[in-house]
Amino acid sequence: MPRVGLFIPCYIDQFYPQVGLASWRLLRRLGIEVEFPEEQTCCGQPMANSGCAECTRPLAEKFLRIFGKYDYVVAPSGSCVSMVRNHYAQWLSGREGFDHLRANTFELCEYLVDVARVSKIDGDFPCKVGLHMSCHGLRELRLARSSELMVKPFNKVRFLLGQLRGIEIVELTRPDECCGFGGTFAVNEEAVSCLMGRDRLADHERAGAEIITGFDTSCLMHLEGLIRREKKPLRVMHVAEILEQARLS
Amino acid sequence: MIGHAEKAAPFAANEKRAHWHDQALWFVRLKRDRQAESIPEWEELRQTASAIKAHTLSRIADYLEEFERNATNNRIQVHWACDAAEHNAIVHKILADRGITRLVKSKSMLTEECHLNPYLEARGIEVTDTDLGERIVQLRHEPPSHIVLPAIHLKKEDIGELFHKELGTQAGASDPKYLTEAARGHLRQKFMAAQAGLTGVNFAVAETGGFVVCTNEGNADMGTSLPRVHIACMGFEKLVPRSKDLAVFLRLLARSATGQPVTSYTTHFHGPVRGGELHIVIVDNGRSTILGQETFRRSLSCIRCGACMNTCPVFRRSGGYSYGYTIPGPIGSLLAPLRDPKNFASLPFASSLCGSCSDVCPVKIDLHHELYAFRQDMVRGKRVPLAKRLAMAGMSYVLAQTWAYRLAGGLMRGIVPRMPRALVYGPWNPWGRQRELPPMPRHSARGLIQRDLTQKGAK
Amino acid sequence: MSSRDSILAALRRNAPATSPLPEPPAGIVYPDPAKQFAEAFTSVGGKFVRLARREDIDPELEKIEAYAHARKIASLVAGIGRSNVDLNGLKDPHELEGLDVAIIAGEFGVAENGAVWVPGSALGPQRAIFVVTQHLVLVVPASELVHTMHQAYERIRFQGLGFGVFISGPSKTADIEQALVIGAHGARSCTLFLVG
Incomplete structure (x- = not known):
């Protein structure tokens, strides 16, 4: 049995604990003996995204210290995993265990499809769902084909959701346009960020979505902030929540 | 020099016009997709x-x-x-x-x-x-x-x-x-x-x-x-x-x-x-200088097709003039500060780093990775406001200590919901100008997971 | 040091380690290149006409309204069209202004994009003719089609060429609100006869 460490991003831990819990329960129910190391905090992305390389270093080192011992690391976040896989080398290159960590840190859906080889998820979810393909999972982890690339279409997240009975994944006019969260971009470029977010919501509304789901709660947090301010009849759920809730029903 | 965000805000505020601009360019992107598919x-x-x-x-x-x-x-x-x-x-x-x-x-x-x-x-x-x-x-x-x-x-x-x-x-x-x-x-x-x-x-x-x-x-x-x-x-x-x-x-x-x-x-x-x-x-x-910079030399491969502008969700909603340089958009956000980092310090940050530019670029310039890297240059060159740099340093300190992180998180979740709305959503809170803050739940995820484990154990 | 030498020195100083120069990919092969060419040429606003024989060109020309009503016609394709402008008599390309129709031989066509290769030698004494004329007619032998630009450049010899142009349809612009308008500065229409 491989040792699997669960990384719950800081903003999920603090603001969306149900996403963390759903990820934990989902993995356990699928027979994966996942552990939650208590010392974990944050991958360092907010600092890295702001260009503060030296402020990122201690967090990258901390991450390696905590998670280096696991066979696999799983996180319900595309952008945090991308941070480990695509950006940590700047601080950790050559460190003992880093190559292993980098090669074995996975986004949740990616882990279920590519590593755990989950081909069937039982459950009902009779809702109209809009799938938000967050950019880092899409273009940095290649969880799906991005609309710019002329390669064979695939979508690991859609594959998992598509297992559920009754689910209808609505077709968006722009299948993978950025929602405008972008980490610190959301506050640095508040005006453009919010317009981008509202445009995404409009696309999901037009397509008839009742729920917007995705694999990055950060994007969903931004969209939910707009939804709640404008009192729109939409709600957001992380993919893990949907997969977990559907199993219970 | 006025930064991108300040120039973009009025463009985005005229929502009807911004949407028109966005649609016009998105239409070109779709035409590009059809041609590329062929x-x-x-x-x-x-x-x-x-x-x-x-x-x-x-x-x-x-x-x-x-x-x-x-x-x-x-x-x-x-x-x-x-x-x-x-x-x-x-x-x-x-x-x-x-x-x-x-x-x-x-x-x-x-x-x-x-x-x-x-x-x-x-x-x-x-x-x-x-x-x-x-x-x-x-x-x-x-x-x-x-x-x-x-x-x-x-x-x-x-x-x-x-x-x-x-x-x-x-x-x-x-x-x-x-x-x-x-x-x-x-x-x-x-x-x-x-x-x-x-x-x-x-x-x-x-x-x-x-x-x-x-x-x-x-x-x-x-x-x-x-x-x-x-x-x-x-x-x-x-x-x-x-x-x-x-x-x-x-x-x-x-x-x-x-x-x-x-x-x-x-x-x-x-x-x-x-x-x-x-x-x-x-x-x-200035091009020969760029050639000498390992991180940024790929920007010299640009064939000036403009596809990165058409696909950029920020460009489409902020307009070419918000960049203040001959070449706007993602590629301009590299070329401008490469030439003049002082006056164009905001441009590497004028991106959500969505990466659509890199995937659309016909010569595969890793635009969003270069923008990401450029941000570090801007911080090293102290071209990012001191307040922001200090905020990041403080955040880094808290996040690096598990106890401090847990304490800060708990305090925030405990205090913010009890604060008057006017205080939370003041002008100092750019997140809250058009958006609600995330919910401040009683328990953290780690708390719920612990409880789950304990209950399982009890069973 | 001259600017030339200082630029070259800077480039030598700053150049990265050499990476290999790849060969272009093979490129798509169309089952029916003539059909693909016709589609591409039409999609760029050109008018495509397939003719079996050279003799069919003149009657087809008369069907082009601009040609039927043209006052000044210059043909650079021997034996084709009612040419009434003596191009060799022009002292200056500006005298081409007012030309209604020019008939020019294309050397070959490219199926993938409807482009026609016109070398300078096909343009007569004043190369401006293809762009100054109000309407353009291109004549291309059906045997001379290539699939892609890769094959196109295998054919072209630049040694001593001086000038050459790929023409793909009429002049056009979309600079006003992305609305496509045919006839910007060059030819207002472009008819292509694929012959044989």
Whole structure:
């Protein structure tokens, strides 16, 4: 049995604990003996995204210290995993265990499809769902084909959701346009960020979505902030929540 | 200098107009997708184009010498300019020595970069931009807002009004066909009267000593086959080694730029027009410095197709002028601060780092990774406000200590819900201007997971 | 040091390690290149006409309204069209202004994008003709079609060529609100006869 460490991003831990819990329960129910190391905090992305390389270093080192011992690391976040896989080398290159960590840190859906080889998820979810393909999972982890690339279409997240009975994944006019969260971009470029977010919501509304789901709660947090301010009849759920809730029903 | 965010905000605030701009450019992106889909080897082409550029830049001095030799054999006069000032002086001297006072230009981002027009105009030369979009912005005394679609920020009514004033078209007329016809008549006169034509260069070929200019309107062809003197200006990075490399780039260029299979005219110059002369000015203007920067040298591969602008969700909603540089959008957000980091410090941050630009780029420039890396340069160079840097340092400290992180998180979740709304959503909270803050739940995820474990254990 | 030498020196100083120069990919092969060419040429605003024989060209020309009503016609294709302009008599390309129709031979066509290769030698004494004329007619032998630009550049010899242009349809612009308008500065229409 491989040792699997669960990384719950800081903003999920603090603001969306149900996403963390759903990820934990989902993995356990699928027979994966996942552990939650208590010392974990944050991958360092907010600092890295702001260009503060030296402020990122201690967090990258901390991450390696905590998670280096696991066979696999799983996180319900595309952008945090991308941070480990695509950006940590700047601080950790050559460190003992880093190559292993980098090669074995996975986004949740990616882990279920590519590593755990989950081909069937039982459950009902009779809702109209809009799938938000967050950019880092899409273009940095290649969880799906991005609309710019002329390669064979695939979508690991859609594959998992598509297992559920009754689910209808609505077709968006722009299948993978950025929602405008972008980490610190959301506050640095508040005006453009919010317009981008509202445009995404409009696309999901037009397509008839009742729920917007995705694999990055950060994007969903931004969209939910707009939804709640404008009192729109939409709600957001992380993919893990949907997969977990559907199993219970 | 005012940053991107400050200039973008009013553009985005006019939501109707911003959506119109967004749609216009998204339409071009969709046309690009349809064209790219029609080529089964699209991704292979991109990879090849990227590798050809990387190779050429690695041996650029040799190839430039080869180009110069072959161009000279083709009776093309080759000039070299270290910077914008030298470039402008060379062009002016060619014109002045021949007593030329009327110049027609086709699109050249390099001459925009060098501010050639005002330089020549100050010296008594009438300069007419002949690309329709460029002519429109020239008549408005504005720079282009997009490198391929210079007047994309304008509505046809704006152009109708402009042409009424400048070209005497009917008041209130805004039909694009009518306005284009008026411009055609106006510019034909300019072509007929011009004594010299100036063009940019899309690609120059070392092995043949010639170069290629692409247009849809035919303005470069008019401007270089009627007057006796043709001056072409190019950054050295426009060079490719072999004529067969042109196939790779021409297959990508128009498809990426405007979603056409190829431009109407793809003109190959390997010598002067009958009885005339042909000059080419090879320009550095900071490019050789970029070549020396490992992280950013790939930006020199750019073929100026503008696809990164059309696909960029930020560009579409902030407009070309919000970047404040000749070349806006993702590629401009690299090129501008590479040239002038002080004045363009905000541009690497004018991106959500969504990566659509990198995936759409026909030469596979890793635009969003370079923007990410550039942010670190800006912080190291202290070009990011001290308050932000301190905030990040504080955040880093808290996040690095598990106890501090847990304490801070718990306090925040405990206190914020009890604070008066006016205090939480004050002007100091840019997140909350248009958005609600995330919920502040009682328990953290780690708390719930612990409880789950304990309950399981109890069972 | 001259600017030339200082630029070259800087480039040598700053160039990265050499990376290999790849060969272009093979490129798509169309089952029916003539059909693909026709589609591409039409999609760029051109008018495509397939003719079995050279003799069919003149009657087809008369069907083009601009040609039927043309005052000044210049043909650079021997034996084709009612040419009434003596191009060799022109002293200056500006005298081409007012030309209604030019008939020009294309050397070959490219199926993938509807482009026609016209070398300078096919343009007569004043190369401006293809762009100054109000309307353009291209004549291309049906046997001379290539699939892609890769094959196109295998054919073209630049040695001593001086000038050459790929023409793909009429002159056009979309600079006003992305509305496509045919007839910007160059030819207002472009008819192509694929013959044989």
